Each structure stands twice: as C-alpha cells, then as structure tokens.
Amino acid sequence: MTEHVLKCRTAVGDFAEAHIDSDGDVRLETNSADRSTYIYARPEEFAAFARAVLADAEVTLEGTDSDVKIGDEVVVTVYRTHDTEYVNRKGTVTHIDSDDIPYRVEFVGGGAQWVQGVRKVARPSASPFSAHVDEAKRLLADTTYNGYDVVTLARELADRS
Known part of the structure; x- marks a missing residue:
C-alpha cells in the first residue's frame, strides 16, 4: 500500500x-x-x-521526479512524510540516490538537505531582445557605459535587424 x-x-x-x-x-x-x-x-x-x-489554483506541474537530473533547478515538493519544513524551497539537485529519500538539494541562500520529492523549475526563455543587449555590451566593452547606453544601443541594433 x-x-x-x-x-x-x-x-x-x-x-x-x-x-x-x-x-x-x-x-x-x-x-x-x-x-x-x-x-x-x-x-x-x-x-x-x-x-x-x-x-x-492556477498551479501547473512542470515535469515529474523522473525528469530530474543532477544540476537541475528544483522546488522541493516533499521533504518527509508528516514534515513540510523544506517544501517550496528552491535549489539545485547535487546528488540522486535510488532510496526513498533520493534527492540532495543545495538551497538558494545556502544549506542542503536530502528530500523525497522535487519538481523542476522552468527556466524563463531568453527574449529576442536579450541578444541585442548582449551585443550592445560587447560593442561598448572598451568604453565607460551605463545601463541607458546599453539599452539605447540594443534598441538601435533591434531596429536594424
């Protein structure tokens, strides 16, 4: 059972x-x-x-435990039976075992714990504009620049593409 x-x-x-x-x-x-x-x-x-x-509740499940690999960003869904101490904490999977507490998660902000269940966190996809920001930073690398300069140049690059 x-x-x-x-x-x-x-x-x-x-x-x-x-x-x-x-x-x-x-x-x-x-x-x-x-x-x-x-x-x-x-x-x-x-x-x-x-x-x-x-x-x-507008909650979606973004994968299952079987999808989880070492290095994945996760949210703890089950810490222990009858204990929710680490549930909803975010971190990175550092080890996976085949026992009943299979995931070692290193938490954002420090600390680590073996937990029973995790859910992968969907990483936001990069926007097309982010490529223009990266290119603007590369072009401005030899100058003294600020955020306004990067955004202005990135917009100019986007307009030209």
Whole structure:
C-alpha cells in the first residue's frame, strides 16, 4: 500500500492521507482533533479531482521526479512524510540516490538537505531582445557605459535587424 500525507498549514496536528491499496483504489482520510473521515474513489476520479483543484489554483506541474537530473533547478515538493519544513524551497539537485529519500538539494541562500520529492523549475526563455543587449555590451566593452547606453544601443541594433 502506498501512502501520501498532506499536513494542514493552519491547524497543528491536522492532516490528510491518501492511501492506494493493493487493488489500486484510493482512500482519502482526513484527520482533525482525533476524528477521521474516509472518502473512497477510483484512481481516475481522484486524478480528475486533483487536476481540477490544481487548475482552479492556477498551479501547473512542470515535469515529474523522473525528469530530474543532477544540476537541475528544483522546488522541493516533499521533504518527509508528516514534515513540510523544506517544501517550496528552491535549489539545485547535487546528488540522486535510488532510496526513498533520493534527492540532495543545495538551497538558494545556502544549506542542503536530502528530500523525497522535487519538481523542476522552468527556466524563463531568453527574449529576442536579450541578444541585442548582449551585443550592445560587447560593442561598448572598451568604453565607460551605463545601463541607458546599453539599452539605447540594443534598441538601435533591434531596429536594424
């Protein structure tokens, strides 16, 4: 049986667990103040529910753990079962193991930690104008220049292309 845990961010001790049993059915269990409630669903129904929630929250998934390689920029999605201490921290994958805590992430701003789940961060694509900025900097390299000079020359280069 597989188990996934989601901790409540406002009530200490409250959490939800999703269990996938040997038949593949999903049982969602919510726990609050010594009270449990169970919801049973087929995996397809649970997936549709999860997709709808993510869409309404305007959250997109940008890849899966299997896409992650050493050197990738990531966001931690799962630190440990029942612990969200490092969730949503950004960093770079420095090691990958084959155990249940496979990713070592070196965090932006310092520190590193082994974590259970990560999501790749999509790098913004360079704009076409950035090539003109780079060329302007190259052309101005032997002069004393400021940002205004770079942008002015980059615009001139863009107009000529």
